[in-house]
């Protein structure tokens with residue numbers, strides 16, 4: 001078993017009541033607060049647990065793109081939908097190493113490698129472990145998102161030194177069936193259990209703006225906060241609308257509702273890093289600043305997420321400078 005040092009542990013304990021109190025009703029009451037009260041409460045909790053001006057910065061790389069057998073209704077990479085995306089096979093080790101070095105030079109402290117798989121094949125695990133070792137050798141934290149994992153697969157990746165595993169629940173239990181049919185919410189929870197048991201840190205969140213209701217968004221946060229141990233990292237993605245996917249024409253989430261979702265995540269999971277994940281490309285700088293005020297303290301940097309665009313470095317760097325945001329050290 002790998003000894004894992006999870007960075008960004010809270011400096012002090014939260015002042016919020018025990019986690020078990022987050023029912024659908026109590027979380028719903030948070031969302032109903034006047035906006036200023038909600039942000040004030042989120043900001044207080046944020047400051048008790050983190051340096052409020054530090055933001056953790058990761059860069060993504062799609063190491064295996066497209067042709068995925070799953071039918072996630074938002075995804076450019078599903079083979080079920082015609083999105084015009086060109087599929088490619090698993091990248092070579094050297095290319096991954098090069099991309100990681102570039103990400104480090106661009107200011108990322110963590111490198112997150114994503115594959116469009118239902119789950120990795122046994123024959124891929126050795127090279128995936130090599131990728132982990134090579135990226136770590138550059139002095140970066142490692143994260144992978146490869147689909148479902150069996151317990152032995154999770155253990156092999158952890159033994160290679162993988163620190164974080166990203167596996168999202170995507171939405172609340174009430175809306176899940178409208179989003180994906182090829183894997184159940186329980187399948188996802190099982191993978192999260194294997195990741196935990198192997199000693200890795202969990203990165204788990206979801207997507208908003210897929211046509212779900214506020215109740216569904218609350219259901220997602222209640223599920224995340226109610227995990228036996230809440231995820232160390234909670235990505236909140238705004239849907240990147242992909243032409244050709246069933247959810248590609250969903251009405252975008254309204255800005256204040258997005259900020260409320262971030263604030264509620266911060267309050268309900270005080271010790272977790274909350275990631276302002278996909279969607280920054282189409283957000284105003286003011287909306288992003290509100291998300292940071294609401295307790296978001298992690299982002300993806302670099303011009304690309306997996307298959308879609310992210311803000312350019314110059315634009316981001318100018319924003320960090322104007323807001324006085326510093327990268328979180330590892």
Ligand code: SAM
Nearest residue numbers: 074075115116117145146147168237239240278
């Ligand atoms: N195939 C693996 C899996 O799904 O577990 C890993 C890669 S998958 C692309 C990682 C996550 O990205 C998904 O679980 C989903 O939450 C998020 N995601 C995918 N497409 C998105 C989109 N169009 N907009 C926002 N988030 C998206």
Ligand code: DTB
Nearest residue numbers: 145235240277278305306307308
């Ligand atoms: C997560 O929650 N968001 C990232 C990461 N985990 C893997 C992926 C966002 C993907 C956005 C759509 C795309 O670029 O294809």
Ligand code: SF4
Nearest residue numbers: 068070072075078116
């Ligand atoms: Fe495949 Fe992951 Fe996309 Fe779902 S989200 S279709 S599993 S790549």
